[in-house]
Amino acid sequence: MNPNLEAIVSADGEARAHVDAARAAGDDRIREAADERERGRQARYDALRRAADEEERALEESANRAVADRQSTRARYRETRRRAAEGMLAQAAEEYARIVADGPRGTPR
Numbered sequence: 001m002n003p004n005l006e007a008i009v010s011a012d013g014e015a016r017a018h019v020d021a022a023r024a025a026g027d028d029r030i031r032e033a034a035d036e037r038e039r040g041r042q043a044r045y046d047a048l049r050r051a052a053d054e055e056e057r058a059l060e061e062s063a064n065r066a067v068a069d070r071q072s073t074r075a076r077y078r079e080t081r082r083r084a085a086e087g088m089l090a091q092a093a094e095e096y097a098r099i100v101a102d103g104p105r106g107t108p109r
Contacts, residue, residue, distance in 0.1 A: 002008070
């Protein structure tokens with residue numbers, strides 16, 4: 001038997017222990033890096049999601065304002081037309097009464 005065998009086996013055991021410890025430390029660093037990458041990805045995703053939600057809210061508010069403006073314009077137009085029609089109603093009634101009484105304009109009596 002080799003007189004250095006015990007020293008060699010002991011050194012081999014120590015080297016294997018160091019390799020295993022280095023491998024475990026490397027695995028831990030890889031997991032930590034993966035976790036950090038995932039946290040960064042999630043943070044970027046969350047920021048983009050918040051920005052998209054805010055943009056969606058702004059677009060919806062803008063669309064609601066545009067609809068309200070169109071409804072207001074339409075209501076003003078209808079009110080103007082209603083007033084004009086009311087103003088012409090008396091005139092139309094008078095013209096109708098005249099036609100019934102006298103006949104259409106330009107016709108001999």
